[in-house]
Amino acid sequence: MWHDVRALNATASFLTAVTVLAALVTGVWWLSQRPMFALGSVTVESMYGIDLKHVNALTVRNGVIGKIRGNFFTADLDQVRTTFETVPWVRRATVRREWPNALVVEVEEHEAIGTWGDEGRLLSVKGDVFTANIAETEDELALPAFEGPPGTEKDVLARFAQLRTAFARVQLVPRSLSLSDRYAWTVRLDNGMSVELGREQDRNTLQKRVQRLVGVYPQLVARLQEGRIDTIDMRYPTGLALSSAALSVPADATKPVKAAKKKPETGKPKAAAPATPNNKTTKQI
Numbered sequence: 001m002w003h004d005v006r007a008l009n010a011t012a013s014f015l016t017a018v019t020v021l022a023a024l025v026t027g028v029w030w031l032s033q034r035p036m037f038a039l040g041s042v043t044v045e046s047m048y049g050i051d052l053k054h055v056n057a058l059t060v061r062n063g064v065i066g067k068i069r070g071n072f073f074t075a076d077l078d079q080v081r082t083t084f085e086t087v088p089w090v091r092r093a094t095v096r097r098e099w100p101n102a103l104v105v106e107v108e109e110h111e112a113i114g115t116w117g118d119e120g121r122l123l124s125v126k127g128d129v130f131t132a133n134i135a136e137t138e139d140e141l142a143l144p145a146f147e148g149p150p151g152t153e154k155d156v157l158a159r160f161a162q163l164r165t166a167f168a169r170v171q172l173v174p175r176s177l178s179l180s181d182r183y184a185w186t187v188r189l190d191n192g193m194s195v196e197l198g199r200e201q202d203r204n205t206l207q208k209r210v211q212r213l214v215g216v217y218p219q220l221v222a223r224l225q226e227g228r229i230d231t232i233d234m235r236y237p238t239g240l241a242l243s244s245a246a247l248s249v250p251a252d253a254t255k256p257v258k259a260a261k262k263k264p265e266t267g268k269p270k271a272a273a274p275a276t277p278n279n280k281t282t283k284q285i
Contacts, residue, residue, distance in 0.1 A: 127154035148179035198235035
């Protein structure tokens with residue numbers, strides 16, 4: 001080998017390259033550790049240039065900056081992004097470096113459309129369930145209530161939008177929408193009326209039931225006049241059942257009806273139907 005000039009030259013070139021590369025790596029590492037590259041600022045901005053309503057940029061920055069490890073070169077941007085996304089009201093965050101010692105974090109806020117379940121969580125307009133202080137919403141009392149099995153959030157939200165459009169024809173507004181574990185739908189309206197829509201047998205089942213209800217609702221209101229409808233069951237193929245205090249049976253209806261004088265062959269007189277509890281009657285139409 002020592003007499004092979006080509007081998008010696010190749011070995012020398014290789015060792016030189018390794019030495020230069022090691023020196024460069026060492027130099028870069030040394031330079032990256034200089035105080036000038038220590039993170040000097042973390043700026044929090046809105047992702048779309050829209051004013052942040054619930055995320056205070058200064059408070060969030062001060063609360064998160066202590067959890068960031070490393071400097072301008074070594075900070076883990078994914079870890080920084082994940083840390084910011086744990087902040088209440090933050091839906092999504094992106095992080096970028098800004099020379100020479102700054103990070104810029106852009107955040108997207110959740111926009112609450114209602115509450116989800118009974119654990120104090122909120123549902124966003126994009127179908128995300130998140131945890132935040134409900135009192136921080138614009139009008140917590142006006143928020144609709146939603147409920148459903150895990151993973152059905154976007155389906156419930158989409159169905160709510162359809163129902164809101166359908167009931168607007170009769171000046172009613174859905175205030176809550178529930179999907180049971182058996183996937184049966186129940187909607188409560190702003191007049192206090194609860195409507196059982198049942199399970200979807202096909203893609204048009206609920207639409208047909210709601211259209212049928214909307215079509216006869218003015219007649220029901222006119223017939224009951226001042227009486228409020230408490231519940232309506234739309235699970236019947238061609239009709240509906242409702243309950244209302246306005247359909248109360250008279251108190252004396254429980255008294256037996258006196259038999260009229262009739263010929264023997266006419267049979268026995270029929271007894272009146274007993275009144276329902278609380279004077280509330282369910283009527284099938």
